[in-house]
Amino acid sequence: MKNNNFLLKEIKDKMNKILYYYKNKMSQIRIGKANTEMLDDMTVEYYKKKVPLYHLSSIEVINSKTILIKPWEKNNLSLIEKSIIKSNIGIIPINNGKFIKLVIPSLTEERRKEIIKRNNLKLEKAKISLRNLRKDYKKKIMKEFSEKDLMEKSKKDVHEATKEYIYKIEKIFEKKNQEILPT
Known part of the structure; x- marks a missing residue:
């Protein structure tokens, strides 16, 4: 008992x-300010497995409107970009060939x-x-x-x-x- x-x-x-x-x-929840927590649940299709984004890259807030994602391996850039687009977070990733920039639009x-x-x-x-x-x-x-x-x-x-x-x-x-x- x-x-x-x-x-x-x-x-x-x-x-x-x-x-x-x-x-x-x-x-x-995206509120018009850059916040890395909005990407915590994001996964990337990596060798036919879903891998958390933060396992494949560094994620940092550059300013109140910008998040920078730097992959550990350059060939993961397109995989990360596709995952962000598929995730439907309402932000279009900007891929410059070295990193991905997310600019958070105002609400x-x-x-x-x-x-x-x-x-x-x-x-x-x-x-x-x-x-x-x-x-x-x-x-x-x-x-x-x-x-x-x-x-x-x-x-x-x-x-x-x-x-x-x-x-x-x-x-x-x-x-x-x-x-x-x-x-």
Whole structure:
């Protein structure tokens, strides 16, 4: 039989994973400023395998609007360029034969609103994931504990943890939206 502290640690570990995933997805959103994190999930078809872009090149921010990608091997330039085009990040790579330059265009008002709509969907998905986790753990608590007081305390602890993580996710959401639509 598991105890309350073990269950609480277990659910918080899972909630941390949801929080990390959400934070990572939000950091990859292009907001008109150069940010290497937007390329973190990018892969390149390299010898019939998908390889992370950062394994094949250095990636650096030159200024607030420009990212420079320097492949370790020159013959990977075209592979990297194709991957960027396929990725649909909305940036056209500039290949000069030695490196690839990505110039981040400024966001239009329409594009900003579209991004915020997508952010709302991501926020809701993250909240739903947390609530589903809470629901699963409440069922687990019902099975694990026979003592009513311990069962109620465990349910309350899980509920409080869920509220805490929803709050953290909402803060990330608010911060990102302030970057996108500055007042």
